[in-house]
Amino acid sequence: MNGLVPGQMQLSGRGVICVRGGREVFSGLDFEAASGEAVAVVGRNGSGKTSLLRLIAGLLIPAGGTIVLDGGDAEMMLPEQCHYLGHRDALKPALSVAENLSFWADFLGGERGDTAESLATVGLDHATHLPAAFLSAGQRRRLSLARLLTVRRPVWLLDEPTNALDVAGQDMFGGLMRDHLARGGLIIAATHAPLGIESRELRIGGAA
């Protein structure tokens, strides 16, 4: 469905204004990202990195400006073509690792990969029947990453994606992001730590 050809898609924001709790977080923000490109959103705490990701994901309504994706699936809205990996993992402690993943695969729909294969890629294949309540923070993050692999979406919105991942996990994740970009996807990541892949920097809210 999302037959991605490199250079095909372009995500751009023009004059985006974000107001939260009556306070203007940022205004007049322009940004763009094309297929195969990773953008690292940097800025000090509270500068609106997470807000920007949530604006793109449709979870916040911009007070002004536009955000459009050119060249994506014309039948789908922008949020439907995005994966949002936030601070919270969207995992249910009562369900097992495999149940959590297959729920999201069924619910999100679209083109889907093999859940077992995704779990093996993120290194959780030994724990498929373990309830998510028993996972460590790093394992929970790995399970969220498996969601990104199982359900194919062209745009990845990542909020501090490497948090809680160990060194091996960060390497693994770097590989996953490179694969995603090579397939023509695009990544917008809010981060303090180096992303681990070649990326363009988007600084918001003045100097860090």
Added chain:
Amino acid sequence: MTALAALIRRDIRIALRVGGGALIGVLFFLTVVVLMPFAVGPDLALLSRLGPAILWLGALLASLLTLDRLFMADHEDGSLDLITMSRTPLELACAAKALAHWLAAGLPLIVATPVLGLLLNLDMAATGAVALTLLAGTPALTFTGMIGAALAVTLHRGGLLMAVLVLPLSIPVLIFGVAASQAAITGPLSFGAPFSILCALSLVSLVIGPFAAAASLKHGLD
């Protein structure tokens, strides 16, 4: 459809697992109804006259008890973000969640009613009537309660606010639910009229509930 079926399956599974809400509601219902004969005393005639009202009140409070977590849990762990972003319309997702809640927490109350009817000196016909009215009326409780549950997420207030918002909406359901049960047991009114209104209340809430809840959730995006 697969998306909605997956959502319903997941919610029921979570509710039935250890720590899920389904059992808590039934236990609460059981406790309220079992304690009532001790409070009212051994007057069997009085008990059977109060029976339908006690069962209905118990069911109402039990469903309120578990409803406030309907969206809160998904909000806290970030699932609600992904549900909002997905292709599935939020209204349908809300309806699926409410349906799952009713199947996991409402239906067990109805199944428990015949057993509890014994404690309240209700005969078979009377218990059947109460169970039938609960079957017709509890969807209304769930689907109107869902609006309060969504508002609780939007306004970042749990528990009490939800009860204050939802209780007034459930009063008509309570009135016609008990009226239909009484009519079936003692008369002289016909069972049909209040029961039809009860069904109508359920059908209206089935339509309005998901839209109101989704509107509230969308408004509260942050």
